[in-house]
């Protein structure tokens with residue numbers, strides 16, 4: 213067997229015989245973007261768009277320096293360091309075609325949990341113009357039901373006392389913005405790329421709440437000087453598996469320790485609200501719009517909620533992936549009924565968007581047999597996702613007398629899922645949620661108090677006072693506890 217070629221700068225020329233590799237001079241790139249949270253999604257989306265722009269030339273000031281703030285980021289840091297920031301993006305088409313290419317926009321990686329100064333200095337460097345974020349829905353530290361900043365978080369309390377030892381994104385951003393201001397450098401833009409409605413506004417509000425406690429003058433400066441564009445980001449990016457690594461090795465003889473796989477579809481709609489310049493992303497298909505809110509809401513309430521509907525019901529049924537759910541007609545019918553009868557009626561009007569075509573395209577994307585997006589990824593961190601994706605739709609429908617049946621069954625199923633952690637065949641379900649213990653404790657009281665799960669105010673807000681919801685929920689949750697064959701309840 214031929215010796216495999218490790219993915220790194222030294223071997224790029226050789227690898228370019230097998231795979232498309234960057235044609236621009238990576239040595240000329242400067243880190244204009246500092247990105248926090250270098251997961252698969254960032255690498256399939258923003259880093260890919262940035263790479264495309266660099267391929268067109270003239271974007272050398274927009275290299276990306278990746279940042280990890282958590283211990284868990286050590287692995288991606290080590291891999292990308294070893295590979296000089298290079299990685300392979302594997303695009304899986306529904307017809308079996310696979311496009312792979314090496315992406316070159318990430319040029320550096322720094323970790324903040326042990327050496328916060330290194331990260332603050334990078335953010336405060338004159339080259340830095342944008343700090344972008346994919347820190348997940350849960351990373352924004354707000355109470356899902358009130359929307360208020362959570363000052364009880366012990367890391368936040370620590371960094372309020374010790375501004376030079378930040379722990380959360382807010383401590384890092386304020387320390388870096390302060391440093392730039394003292395150095396007389398212009399403020400960077402803070403660009404959230406997470407699935408949160410009004411993600412820029414939310415980031416701004418949370419950062420201001422934090423900064424106001426720490427340093428009022430700094431808060432005023434942030435209010436005046438920092439841009440927080442809202443954006444809608446989209447590309448389905450499953451968790452990388454060993455099979456993906458093996459695929460590159462067996463097909464191209466290339467050893468990439470952490471490639472990314474994704475679907476062909478990609479979209480980024482963003483407001484043009486940058487404080488210190490921006491890449492000309494419009495040249496590579498990014499849409500700049502005056503107001504992104506209707507797009508965000510459409511995506512979160514249809515795509516992300518649709519994922520959760522399939523994921524939670526699918527997990528209890530024993531479907532391992534989203535595409536397996538889409539091979540099951542009952543799941544397809546259920547998904548469409550949820551989208552048409554509950555999610556669509558409470559969306560805002562969108563000029564020029566054909567919602568029927570959008571929903572059709574979502575069904576096609578979910579059904580892509582080569583994506584194999586695990587239901588465990590979709591259900592992960594549901595406590596941070598569902599308030600915005602699904603519970604908001606229930607609330608809107610309650611306010612206008614609309615249907616809540618499909619979404620309520622999903623909440624009842626989520627209770628059962630959190631309590632039992634097994635599918636209908638008795639196989640364990642992998643549950644990943646920062647509040648897993650709290651979810652489990654609440655759910656496990658269901659037998660004596662059927663409403664126990666939805667009493668969690670931080671997730672469900674005041675839904676417990678909505679009779680129409682509580683009576684339906686109570687009936688459905690008891691039905692599932694009596695017979696966990698979820699398909700019986702989906703008809």
Ligand code: CS2
Pocket residue numbers: 407445446447448449515516517519520589590591597
């Ligand atoms: C998924 C998203 O886990 C989830 O919530 O719905 O990661 C989804 O795949 C992306 O938002 C697609 O753009």
